Amino acid sequence: MNGNVPAAGSEAVPEASPGQSHRDTVEYIGFRVDGQAVVLNLSEHRRLSLERSLDLVNHSPSGFEWGYSGSGPAQLACALLLDYYDDEQFAREHYITFRNQVVSQLECDGAAACWHLPGEEINAAMATLADDVVALADGGRPSPTLPENWRAVSRQDRRVFQRADRDHYIVLGDGTDELVVVLCSQGDRAYPAPLAHRTVAEEADVEQVIQELAEESNDLIEPLEGEH
Known part of the structure; x- marks a missing residue:
């Protein structure tokens, strides 16, 4: 190699x-x-x-x-x-x-x-590689609030969601007094590029925001014929 x-x-x-x-x-x-x-x-x-x-x-x-x-x-x-x-x-x-x-x-x-x-x-x-920040170390897990092609990824430092059929991610980050929820795609870039984001108060319904961004991702790229 x-x-x-x-x-x-x-x-x-x-x-x-x-x-x-x-x-x-x-x-x-x-x-x-x-x-x-x-x-x-x-x-x-x-x-x-x-x-x-x-x-x-x-x-x-x-x-x-x-x-x-x-x-x-x-x-x-x-x-x-x-x-x-x-x-x-x-x-x-x-x-x-x-x-x-x-x-x-x-x-x-x-x-x-x-x-x-x-x-x-x-x-x-x-035998020697460490998990990457967006790797599905546990295969991810489905969520009842997310479309079926999305998975919640186990991360200790932040909440990350990954689309199984496309290179799209949803990442939650801390703002000053708010939460920043970003939909991004790595594509051919060296670093992920944001596709959309929401800034929400900590007491807001963050799960609803995550669901909206997941659905927005699914609308950006329609599934290929034969995909569900």
Whole structure:
């Protein structure tokens, strides 16, 4: 892999199985053809499936990317974990962290102008990565006041809600004598960009404000055909 793997925190990875030794031999390679990003499972001589990852999370229907933190790298991170571990829940819970710490560091350099990511390095990375601030460390949990495609994310320092099918977040922050509730999207940006916000008094119905912003997000991007 081109890039350093951090050695901080810990992550639970799927337990070793009879197929683990096979997975360790898997190697992924990324390069560009006429400017288009191409990722292969080199060991199995096949192209990494964009469609399979889109069934799980939909950040970048136009394809994969790498080398920064954005929607294309998020889609690639999900696809890599899904392909390597064949575990949808694990991929959904950890792809944002994997994107920020690993996929964002991949670079096409050297004479071959490509990057390589062996399976053993994926295992090593997932054993050492710390949770990212927007990662679904516990998979999130549904709320009776939120649309079904939203989840409440466990955070000790603030309340965060994440849309499961798009790169949208709702974050509560403290104002002077008020609460600031922000709907934001990371997209292809290095940092989240606000889409809408509400400033409410602490005694106001904050849950109603959160629900309104979640519905506003859903109205901004209509679900794809077949999504509910």
